[in-house]
Amino acid sequence: MSLQKKTTDYYNKNSLAMARKFAEFGGNYNIEQVITLLGKDNPCVLEIGCGDGRDAKRIVRCTKNYLGFDISSGMVELAEKRVPQARFLVRNSETYNFPKNIDIIFALTSLLHSSKVQLKNIFNKAYKSLNSGGIFYISLKYDKYHREIKKDNLGTRVFYFYTPKEILAIAGKKFKLIEKVVHVQKGRKFFIIVLQKIR
Template identity: 35%
Template sequence: MINLYPDEMAEIYDAMYQSFIDYDKEYAFYNNLLQKNEPKSILEIGSGTGNIAKRFIENHQNYRGLDFSTSMITIAQKRNPDCEFLHGDMRDFNLEKKADAIIITSRSTSYLITNNDINDTFNCLYNNLNPNGIIIFDFIDANRYIPFIKENKTVIHSARHKGHSYLRKSDWEISSHDNFILEWTAKYYKDKIDNTTIIANDYSTVRVFTLNEIQLFLYLHNFEIQEIIDRKTYAFDTFVIVAKKKS
């Protein structure tokens, strides 16, 4: 796993996602699931530029964020100066104080390319949770997304922020049928699509999952699924899983 978002990309990501995602609704969605279990402490993995963190802090919840991108953390810390953000890898981190709940947001599971990545992540989540702790995470549904990208080779998303239009032109290619691995190429533009004025390029290798795969990985790592939610986002058909740590 590389540093996913250098300084320039972190700023562009932050600007675009202000329009892509209603963060008040995003916070309400996750907080509703969390409060069913009344956690006293929460860790968000993939906390990014701190938009959901801002809502947790404003509501005086015991929240910490963790992200692999130092550039993202820099923006998040400026947005939330009184919040603790940790630089870390979801496959290998160790909290000084274990959490009652860990959420993985923004489809960050897509960057778990190998089965070892997934096994290491679920093992790490288990070890950093208090007894009966819960995890909540989303993932892109392979059964719906792979047919979509086979029919739509190029996908354009637009967003508007602080008087500017931002556009992202994405191309997808299936590179492995074994683990449903996709190569994602994205070009970013400001105000209009003009290949002479590309403001950034982004290249990522990502993985999409079937629900059955995720259910089996959770079973093998001693998590009991509490809830499965079929949830659409601005770009992806996803499932959200709520699972509890078993003794």
């Protein structure tokens, strides 16, 4: 079984336990400010890796046009119960064709399971999906690029670490940097990068 499949199975089998763990971290993102920055009423928002809907609950307060997807059916089931007014799908970010005419894409610590090759593919799809001037908001674990396989009593997951510089290199000249924030949660270093599609 591939590491990606093991990671997906991990979240499917332990969705409730992981939802409780996510709640401990809280939503430390400037979601509302980013939506306001766009200056558009009811922008079309796509969330990659929506998990249990924790952040979707905040996003739908700012827009009626939200779509979230996650590779884990267990997580999507929780999200649908948590935010019944939102739309969720079970999809793989690598194979899913992102919808067109999106204003903002959020990837809130969801791409940390994606390798550099996979991330390049996601960036290409995000660029095609976003409207001119659209926002791509990403948060990841901070470290020099490497893969880490984590095993515990619940199963196995694969993680990839990045630096902001590495993400900007993957983004290339199709996006410009709007904001970069480095922060620490529970002793772990994370970063946020807000990119804008160049017209």
